[in-house]
Amino acid sequence: MKLSDRDLALLDGAEGGAARQAMAALVQLGEAYDAPDMVDIGYAHVHAGMALYKGDVELIEATADQGARMVVPVSTNIANADMGNWQATGAPESLGLLQKRAEVAHRLMGSATSFTCTPYWAGHWPTWNMHIASIESGVTVFANSVLGARSNRDGFFAVYAGMTGRYPRFGLHLDRNRQPTHRVTVTARPRGTADFTALGYVIGTAVGSGVPLIRGLQARPSPDELDALGVGMATSGGVAMFVVPGVTPPYPDEADAPGLPEAEVGEADIAGVFDAFCTGAETGFDLVHLGCPHASFEEMKHYAALLSGRRVAPGVELWVTTSRAVRRMAQDAGLIAPMVAAGARVVSDTCPISCHFACSCSPDPKLGVVPPRLRTIVVDSAKQAHYVRDMIQCPTLFTTSELAVETAVTGQFQPRRRHNG
C-alpha cells in the first residue's frame, strides 16, 4: 500500500500516540481490502460511544484522553439516552450521566455533538465526490446515493478517519464499485416516507449488498423520501448505494442497466412489508413513534400540522424523535408547542430502539438498566419496525405517519390502506 509522507509521519507518531494508533489501524484495514493507497476524507460521521454497551463510552473517553483531535468536520451518531432530558423517557440517572461523559469526550476531540442518525438534516452535508467515513449505514446510503459523496459502511474506524483525515481507497471509494449490479423496476406508487422505507426494505431483501438501479418512480422523490428509501434497503440488506437516474450523481435521467439481474416491486410487495410488521394487537399498544430516521425540519412541520389541535388518547405515549439541531430549528419555528400541547413527547439524541428499551444490549450491570415491558409499538418506518423486533423484541404495528398520528389520537390502530390511489 502506497502511503504519503504525512501517512508515514503519523505512523511515526508525529501527531501523537492516538493518531499513530489510528493510522496503523487504517493501514491494516487497507491491506485487508487491497487498497492501493489512502484518500483524503472531507467529513466523518462517528460513533457516539454508547452507554448501553459496557466499556463503550470508556472507549471514546480513552481515545480523547490519548489526545485524539478531529482534523475534518465530524458529526456524532445516535446515542442511548436523551442527554437533555433522559428522565422523560424513564431512563435511569446512571445511564443518562454515563452517556453525557461521551458528550464531554466528543467536545474535547472537536466533534459536533449531533447525536443523530440524520446528521445531514442537522447541517453536515457532504458533497459530490467527497470521500467520507460513516458509522451509520443510513448516512452511508444517503451520502452515496443522494449527495454523490463516497462512503463505505464503516464501524468504529470512522473515528480514526476523522482523527487522521485519511481512509484506505477501497469499496465505494472506487468508481468501479459505484456501478449498478441489479435493475429494479417499481410498479408500485409509494407516497410518503413510511411507504418509501417499505419500498427500500423490499429492494434490500432482493439485492442484498448490491447496488440497485431503480426505475419506474413516477415523480422525483422528496429528500425525506430518498432518505427513507435508503434506510429501508440498508436495514433489510447490506445496501450502501442505490442509483435513481436523474437523482444520484452523476447518473442522468436516461441511465439504465440492461442485462443485469432484474427485480420488480409492486403494490403487493409494499403492502407485504406493512403486513409483516403488524404483529401486535390493534388496541394494546403503549407507544406510537414518529421520526425514524431522526426527523428533518420538513417532517417536524408535517407532524406539527397533523397534531395541531389534537390530543393523544389517554394511556398512549407518542414520541417524535429528531436531532438536537432540528429540534432547535423546530422550536424557533413554533413547531414544538403544538406537538407538546397535543401530548406528544419530543425526544433527541436517541429513539426507541436506541434507548434503554432494547433487550439485546450489554450494559454494565452497575447501571441498573431494566428494559421496560412494552406490549406493542406503533411505527411509521420499516427500519424502526425491523429493529423493534430484533432489539426491543416486542410486537409492532406499522402504518403511515398520518395514520400513526390518527392511531395515537383515537387509541385505535389505523392500518395503511392496501393500495395508494
Add this chain to the structure above:
Amino acid sequence: MAEASWQARGVVKGQATGAAMISRTALSFLGDLDIRSGKVVGRSSDLLGDCVAGRVLVLPASRGSAGAWRFLYQLKVHGTHPAALILKELPDPSVTQGAILAGVPIVVEPAAAFWDELTNGDIVQVDGDSGCITRR
C-alpha cells in the same frame, strides 16, 4: 491428530490458538451471538446453543451488518470472544474493524485441503500476520 498446516490470507494481524469450531452456515455478529455468554442464539446458524468463547471459529461467511464491529468488540469486553476467525471469504469492513479493535486475528481463503482435513475440536494456531493455520 497429525500436525498439519494450511496457507490462508492474513487479514487481521495477531496470533491465537484454540479448538476449532466449524460451521457450515453464515453468522452475523449482530444478533446471532449473545454478548454476555458468547453463545450462538441465531436460529439460522448450525452452531445454535454453542459457545464461541476461546474457540477458533471457522465460517463460510459472516452475514453483513454495519453494527457487527460493536458486537465483536463487546464480546471482547465481556471475555466471550472467539480466539480467532477463519473465513472462506473476506468479511464486511465492519467485521474487520471490530476484529482489529478487539485483537481477534482473521485469516481468509484457506487452501482448499483445509476444508476436508480440519475436524471440529482440532487445536489450531492462527497467525494473522503470515496467514498460516497450524494444527497442533
